[in-house]
Amino acid sequence: MIEINGLTKIYKLSAKKKKELKTNKNVKIAVNDLSLVAEDGQITVLLGPNGAGKTTTLRNVSTLLTPTKGYIKVNGHDTVKEAQKVRDSICFLTNEIKLDEHFTVDYLFTFFGRIKNLDDTTIEKRKKELFETFDMSDFKDKRIEELSTGMKQKASIVVNLVNDPEVVIFDEPTSGLDIVTARSVLDYLKKLRNEGKTVIVSTHIMSEAEKLADKVAMIIGGRKVIEGTIPEILAKTQTADLEDAFFKLYMENNCSEKGDKDE
Amino acid sequence: MNKIALIVRKELYRVFGDKKMIMGLYVIPVIVTVAIYVLIGKMTSVMTNDIEQHTSLVTIANATDDFKDAVENSGFSQNAQINYIDDATYADKKASLDEEVKNSDMDLVVCLSADFAEVADEYAAGGSVMPGMDIYYNDTNNYSSKAYSVFNNTVLETYKNSLLTERYGDVDYLSVFNINTENICKESMANTQFIRMMLPYMVIMLLFAGVMSVGVDAIAGEKERGTLASMLISPVKRSEIAAGKLIGMAILSSISAIVTTASMVLAFAFMGSDSTLSGIGFGGVSFSALQIVELLLIMLALVLFYVSLVALVAVYSGNTKTASSAISPIYLVIIALGMVTMFRTGTDTPTYLYAVPVYGNALAVGDVCSGELTLVNFLVSFVGTTAIAGILTALVTKAFNNEKLMFNA
Numbered sequence A: 001m002i003e004i005n006g007l008t009k010i011y012k013l014s015a016k017k018k019k020e021l022k023t024n025k026n027v028k029i030a031v032n033d034l035s036l037v038a039e040d041g042q043i044t045v046l047l048g049p050n051g052a053g054k055t056t057t058l059r060n061v062s063t064l065l066t067p068t069k070g071y072i073k074v075n076g077h078d079t080v081k082e083a084q085k086v087r088d089s090i091c092f093l094t095n096e097i098k099l100d101e102h103f104t105v106d107y108l109f110t111f112f113g114r115i116k117n118l119d120d121t122t123i124e125k126r127k128k129e130l131f132e133t134f135d136m137s138d139f140k141d142k143r144i145e146e147l148s149t150g151m152k153q154k155a156s157i158v159v160n161l162v163n164d165p166e167v168v169i170f171d172e173p174t175s176g177l178d179i180v181t182a183r184s185v186l187d188y189l190k191k192l193r194n195e196g197k198t199v200i201v202s203t204h205i206m207s208e209a210e211k212l213a214d215k216v217a218m219i220i221g222g223r224k225v226i227e228g229t230i231p232e233i234l235a236k237t238q239t240a241d242l243e244d245a246f247f248k249l250y251m252e253n254n255c256s257e258k259g260d261k262d263e
Numbered sequence B: 001m002n003k004i005a006l007i008v009r010k011e012l013y014r015v016f017g018d019k020k021m022i023m024g025l026y027v028i029p030v031i032v033t034v035a036i037y038v039l040i041g042k043m044t045s046v047m048t049n050d051i052e053q054h055t056s057l058v059t060i061a062n063a064t065d066d067f068k069d070a071v072e073n074s075g076f077s078q079n080a081q082i083n084y085i086d087d088a089t090y091a092d093k094k095a096s097l098d099e100e101v102k103n104s105d106m107d108l109v110v111c112l113s114a115d116f117a118e119v120a121d122e123y124a125a126g127g128s129v130m131p132g133m134d135i136y137y138n139d140t141n142n143y144s145s146k147a148y149s150v151f152n153n154t155v156l157e158t159y160k161n162s163l164l165t166e167r168y169g170d171v172d173y174l175s176v177f178n179i180n181t182e183n184i185c186k187e188s189m190a191n192t193q194f195i196r197m198m199l200p201y202m203v204i205m206l207l208f209a210g211v212m213s214v215g216v217d218a219i220a221g222e223k224e225r226g227t228l229a230s231m232l233i234s235p236v237k238r239s240e241i242a243a244g245k246l247i248g249m250a251i252l253s254s255i256s257a258i259v260t261t262a263s264m265v266l267a268f269a270f271m272g273s274d275s276t277l278s279g280i281g282f283g284g285v286s287f288s289a290l291q292i293v294e295l296l297l298i299m300l301a302l303v304l305f306y307v308s309l310v311a312l313v314a315v316y317s318g319n320t321k322t323a324s325s326a327i328s329p330i331y332l333v334i335i336a337l338g339m340v341t342m343f344r345t346g347t348d349t350p351t352y353l354y355a356v357p358v359y360g361n362a363l364a365v366g367d368v369c370s371g372e373l374t375l376v377n378f379l380v381s382f383v384g385t386t387a388i389a390g391i392l393t394a395l396v397t398k399a400f401n402n403e404k405l406m407f408n409a
Helices: A015-021 A056-060 A083-089 A105-115 A120-133 A147-161 A179-194 A206-212 A232-239 A241-263 B002-016 B019-053 B065-074 B087-102 B116-124 B142-168 B193-225 B226-231 B238-272 B275-284 B290-315 B320-341 B351-355 B360-371 B373-399 B403-409
Strands: A002-012 A025-038 A041-045 A069-074 A090-093 A167-171 A197-202 A215-220 A222-230 B056-061 B080-085 B108-112 B133-137
Touching: A002 A056, A025 A041, A025 A056, A025 A069, A025 A215, A025 A222, A041 A179, A041 A206, A056 A069, A056 A090, A056 A167, A056 A197, A083 A090, A090 A147, A105 A120, A105 B002, A120 B275, A147 A179, A167 A179, A167 B116, A179 A197, A179 A206, A179 B142, A179 B290, A197 A206, A197 B056, A206 A241, A215 A241, A222 A232, A222 A241, A232 A241, B002 B019, B002 B193, B002 B238, B019 B142, B019 B238, B056 B087, B056 B142, B065 B080, B065 B116, B065 B142, B080 B087, B087 B108, B108 B142, B116 B142, B133 B142, B133 B193, B133 B275, B193 B226, B193 B238, B193 B290, B193 B360, B226 B238, B238 B290, B238 B373, B290 B320, B290 B360, B290 B373, B320 B360, B351 B360, B360 B373, B373 B403
Parallel strands: A041 A197, A041 A215, A090 A167, A167 A197, B056 B080, B056 B108
Antiparallel strands: A002 A025, A002 A069, A215 A222, B108 B133
């Protein structure tokens, strides 16, 4: 289970960043007082436009970043005070984190298995299971640099799942994948959910959220604007589908943000 | 510790599992180093032999019979083609002879004064006026310089002695001191001036080049490609990641340095076996077991310092390009520090300077070569450099925990 409580992440902006973002502000509030619980045996989807704060939230959950305010607990362990214990039980998949291209899939699988304290017998067992599931046996001995984008994504998933983590954190799971690979990834996430794992996923693709989500948290401008099952969200927003609900909330919040800025 | 070993093994496998990296990091530099030094040796040898064997082209104007005898008796004429001309011909040809010397078509022109014979006779009989001559040569032409030098040391010396003998009866009357000169040096240091001067410089420069080639990619490259983050979200301490990376870099660059140094030693040995080169300081340096241990420990401390320095720069850089740009001026400073130690005088260097990384290490390597490294200076150099490397390593570990540096957050 993941418990996010009052998460706020504020970045200090360098002069270069301010120029890039065309702002005079010295800080950027990437995530603002966000609270959320992702339960075991559920897929929780963070839904929001680009730059909403989804990735920052997941980076905080995965211990890569430290919250400016608030706290996060993964299976009861604080992500700052007990970062090592949290890292023992999670895997974080994102396009920004890549596998070293010099190595083969097989080598990296064994390497990360050992880093994650697995014995060689367990590593070989997991290797057989995951390579078969993701149909990777044919290219397990190829270097990452020799693989296509889809294969790289699969390799990344397989390597990260080596220790059968209890919590799976996935940032934009189908980004850059062909339709067949994307389908197999989504199916595997459902399988993990059915095994009782905690799965938290970020996406801006509505159809993906509808297919996966047991619970959706919409994030706009760093704030969580709504949370619940899809039927609950549709009921609260009085809309027919998730896309309509999103746009309704987006317009309301974007306008209010603009109003705030105007003030 | 086990995880550090795993990371070290991965860093080593990254290089040794890739033929291209082995070629780029170890094989090609060795081939190039050996080739360069062997080529330098061969060319120096060929040049020296060529100058030795060159038949000097010499024109002597107004030579008296006595002077011609001196030229013959001195042996100068054996390796010189001499054209004797009279004063009138010289007056006609002077401009063209000057031009020939300038253009390296002529090596030496000597013109004795018109009254050389009379003045020389008067001088031999006790006169006060010395016979005169003009000598023209070209300092930028090796053949001309050699012709001038040999002419001076043989013909003029022979002729001078004959005049002085006539004048004083015994030329030894002109000697003031009875000098017995003996060059006393350690056998191991004979004819090794060049190597002793170059080795410290080469060691500190090549070690840094080795570290630079693996260090930038191992940290800044991995940050840039997003592969370092996969380690950072693994259940392994940041200090273990830093230690694994640094140890891996140290091993890889040490191998690079050892391979390159060994190839240089081979090249020097090859050059030292050539008697011509040995005579000008390329002789082979030999080390005792203790000196080898001292040398290896100094190099180890230096590698640790370099690795931590390059890692610190790389971790603070956003990408390999920035890291390389930042490291380039450091490389220049290191080259400069190495060069400073090349021109040391015989004065004692204060012990505290041995603690200065790079400079102190170069001093210590130089002292190892000359067999003059004291235990105190060795310890100051080793401990000083290692301690500073430790401080830099702590800063690298701290930087690994800095989310702004690691994720541009």
